[in-house]
Amino acid sequence: MNPAIGAAAAERPAAMAGHEVLAVVLQIRDDRLSVLLWRRARPPFEDRWVLPGGRLGDREGLGESVRRQLAQKVDVRDLTHLEQLETRGEPDRHPYGRMLATAYLGLVPADIDPVIPCDTHWHPASDLPPMGFDHAAMVHSGRRRLRAKLSYTNVGFALAPPEFTMSQLSRYYRAALGHDVAATNLRRVLLRRGQIEETGESVPSGRSGGRPAALFRFRTRRLEITDAFAVLRPPPEG
Amino acid sequence: MNPAIGAAAAERPAAMAGHEVLAVVLQIRDDRLSVLLWRRARPPFEDRWVLPGGRLGDREGLGESVRRQLAQKVDVRDLTHLEQLETRGEPDRHPYGRMLATAYLGLVPADIDPVIPCDTHWHPASDLPPMGFDHAAMVHSGRRRLRAKLSYTNVGFALAPPEFTMSQLSRYYRAALGHDVAATNLRRVLLRRGQIEETGESVPSGRSGGRPAALFRFRTRRLEITDAFAVLRPPPEG
DNA sequence: CCAAAAGTGTTAATGCTACACCCATGC
DNA sequence: GCATGGGTGTAGCATTAACACTTTTGG
Numbered sequence: 140m141n142p143a144i145g146a147a148a149a150e151r152p153a154a155m156a157g158h159e160v161l162a163v164v165l166q167i168r169d170d171r172l173s174v175l176l177w178r179r180a181r182p183p184f185e186d187r188w189v190l191p192g193g194r195l196g197d198r199e200g201l202g203e204s205v206r207r208q209l210a211q212k213v214d215v216r217d218l219t220h221l222e223q224l225e226t227r228g229e230p231d232r233h234p235y236g237r238m239l240a241t242a243y244l245g246l247v248p249a250d251i252d253p254v255i256p257c258d259t260h261w262h263p264a265s266d267l268p269p270m271g272f273d274h275a276a277m278v279h280s281g282r283r284r285l286r287a288k289l290s291y292t293n294v295g296f297a298l299a300p301p302e303f304t305m306s307q308l309s310r311y312y313r314a315a316l317g318h319d320v321a322a323t324n325l326r327r328v329l330l331r332r333g334q335i336e337e338t339g340e341s342v343p344s345g346r347s348g349g350r351p352a353a354l355f356r357f358r359t360r361r362l363e364i365t366d367a368f369a370v371l372r373p374p375p376e377g
Numbered sequence: 378m379n380p381a382i383g384a385a386a387a388e389r390p391a392a393m394a395g396h397e398v399l400a401v402v403l404q405i406r407d408d409r410l411s412v413l414l415w416r417r418a419r420p421p422f423e424d425r426w427v428l429p430g431g432r433l434g435d436r437e438g439l440g441e442s443v444r445r446q447l448a449q450k451v452d453v454r455d456l457t458h459l460e461q462l463e464t465r466g467e468p469d470r471h472p473y474g475r476m477l478a479t480a481y482l483g484l485v486p487a488d489i490d491p492v493i494p495c496d497t498h499w500h501p502a503s504d505l506p507p508m509g510f511d512h513a514a515m516v517h518s519g520r521r522r523l524r525a526k527l528s529y530t531n532v533g534f535a536l537a538p539p540e541f542t543m544s545q546l547s548r549y550y551r552a553a554l555g556h557d558v559a560a561t562n563l564r565r566v567l568l569r570r571g572q573i574e575e576t577g578e579s580v581p582s583g584r585s586g587g588r589p590a591a592l593f594r595f596r597t598r599r600l601e602i603t604d605a606f607a608v609l610r611p612p613p614e615g
Numbered sequence: 616c617c618a619a620a621a622g623t624g625t626t627a628a629t630g631c632t633a634c635a636c637c638c639a640t641g642c
Numbered sequence: 643g644c645a646t647g648g649g650t651g652t653a654g655c656a657t658t659a660a661c662a663c664t665t666t667t668g669g
Contacts, residue, residue, distance in 0.1 A: 158396065158466070158477060197475065201466040226464040226479050228396070228439040237435065239396060239477075241464050290609045306648075318611035323649070324632060328608060331630080341648095348641035349647030370566060370604065370658070371528045373556035544621075561622070562659060569657080579621095586668035587620030608631070 156237040160204045161192035161274065163224065163281030164215060165264065166247040167298055167314045172285075173261040174278050175213060176268070180258065183234045184271025190242070190278070191215075191259065205243045215253045220246040220297035220362060224280050232273050242277040244284055249311060250300035265317065286316055291366040293334045296357035302338055304352035326355075332365040333358060394475040398442045399430035399512065401462065401519030402453060403502065404485040405536055405552045410523075411499040412516050413451060414506070418496065421472045422509025428480070428516070429453075429497065443481045453491045458484040458535035458600060462518050470511050480515040482522055487549060488538035503555070524554055529604040531572045534595035540576055542590035564593075570603040571596060 164175040176188040193208045195201065202221060209215040224242040232238065247253065262268055264282050267275055288294045289312065298311045308329075309322035329335045338354040402413040414426040431446045433439065440459060447453040462480040470476065485491065500506055502520050505513055526532045527550065536549045546567075547560035567573045576592040 195466065195477075198468050200468060201464065201477075223463060225461055226439065228433065228479070230436050230438060239433075239439075241466070287605075290606060304648085312609065316609060316611070320609060321632075323634095325609075326649085328631075344640050344647070346641065347646055348639090349645085350639040350649075352648060366608065367525075371550065371554060371558060371563075372659090373554070374659085542621085559659075561661095564622080566658075582620065582667050584668070585619060586666090587618085588622075588666040590621060610631090612632085 158195045158239045158241070159192055160195055160201055160208065161190040161240050161242045161277060162205050162209055162245045163190060163242060163278050164209065164213075164218070164245040164247060165281060165285060165298075165315075166251075166261065167249045167311045168261055170310050170314050172264040172282070172314045172317075174264045174267070174281070175215070175255065175259060176262050176270070177213070177259045179271055187271035188262070188268045188274075189271045190274045192240075195241075201241050202243065205245065209245065213253070213255050213259050215245070215247065215255070217247055217251045217253060218245045219248050219360065220244075220294060222284075222362075224277065224284060227273055227277075229273075240272075242280065244281045246285070246294070246297035248300050249298060288362075289315055291364060293332075293357060293359065293363050293365055295329070295334065296360045297362075299357070301360075302340070302354045302356050304342055304354060306352065308335075308355070334365055396433045396477045396479070397430055398433055398439055398446065399428040399478050399480045399515060400443050400447055400483045401428060401480060401516050402447065402451075402456070402483040402485060403519060403523060403553075404489075404499065405487045405549045406499055408548050408552050410502045410520070410552045410555075412502045412505070412519070413453070413493065413497060414500050414508070415451070415497045417509055425509035426500070426506045426512075427509045428512045430478075433479075439479050440481065443483070447483065451491070451493050451497050453483070453485065453493070455485055455489045455491060456483045457486050457598065458482075458532060460522075460600075462515065462522060465511055465515075467511075478510075480518065482519040484523070484532070484535035486538050487536060526600075527553055529602060531570075531595060531597065531601050531603055533567070533572065534598045535600075537595070539598075540578070540592045540594050542580055542592060544590060546573075546593070572603055 166173055175191060177191050179185055179187055179189055191209060191213045192205065193212065195204050199207065201223065205221065222244050224244050226239060226241040228239040230237060264278060267278060285294065295308065295312065298315060299308055305322040305326045309320045309325050312320040312325060334357060335355045336358050338356050340354045341351040342354060344351050404411055413429060415429050417423055417425055417427055429447060429451045430443065431450065433442050437445065439461065443459065447456070460482050462482050464477060464479040466477040468475060502516060505516060523532065533546065533550065536553060537546055543560040543564045547558045547563050550558040550563060572595060573593045574596050576594050578592045579589040580592060582589050
């Protein structure tokens, strides 16, 4: 274990070892996939950006801990989805001693704007600021996971507001996937898979005219795998 | 020598807190997907079956620790693939105190028969014996992960020997996926994706006759995603 | 010659993208 | 009317499962 360096070590005396939970909180903001980061005020990695999170409490589970810390520290309570990403435990990942970290992916729908403390900010996930520890790698894991799941699950529900038009939804997909997504085909894919349904309502057109857009909603707001077995699928029943 | 926390913990339960790594080691044996389990000789969960593993050492990383424990404790050194599955940290998952566990998925090719201690056995993954802790859930995670990855990556390499005939390979896939897989189509799918290639050699037919089978090998024996973006794929270059 | 196992050709179905076209609205 | 954005129809493409058929071997 690293010998303590200067004053900072005084805060965390000899036996620093433990487990922390971290959250890659993603949201589509202004048509960009963004991640919530917190600016460190002290060493190590002073002034670098890190993921929100903190030590696992003695009596709490991992997911529970992430939710608590997000609520307490950055006032994020509106996660529509939370799943475990990965655990990192390289002995030298924390300069002051042994510290394991379990990262979660959390998603916030686009219609919410959580009140966050002044030392936390949303950053475009494709243009991260200088980050501390191994947190940048975790953000990349989160992005990859989200991208993958958008194509075989209904995670879209976690990025979108409860009701939305297809052109809105296609913008969310575009932001999350990083490439163009045609609203017209997205509609058919998601309808075919039974992920979304029409609410029956529609949104009046803006001042520039245009046909009113139908409103849709996700049929369920819990994660489901809708497109398993793209290939090597099991033979039909019987 | 105890995979999970043994007697030492029982003697001083108060001080028990820490992190262990566990391995879901899978192999196709006799055309069945099998998992390596270890029979506990003492409480808690005496006589139940558990995953091999043990405490994370002070100076080792998680993956490193799994490899060490598998080599030392069950003499498994021939993993062709190892990846992290999940970390469980419910406060009550271990009756004697707080213990986090990170589970890995390890794969052993079908042509190897590791020498394992007498208290460990291979069990069919579809018919697990009574298991201790939350280890049965971890085995299920491992199976699901393997099944999923067989359809969009080249993990097959980790189940198969270096060279194989297509009917052998289809048996491995059948065992892992749990449903029929036609050798003829499997061949075309894997060739098209560039996962496998012919070695040029072939295997003489058995005493019952039949055309000699061509030998194949995986082009690479490292994990690659060969079929990303089944849907919502990015538009062509430009 | 016949049975057995491997390998090829072909068809039909699926599910997607792209694009042309039609619809409803504001001005 | 006409510009604007939404929605539908349709053609083409890629990929795969199923199955008939051919090839190569042992007895």
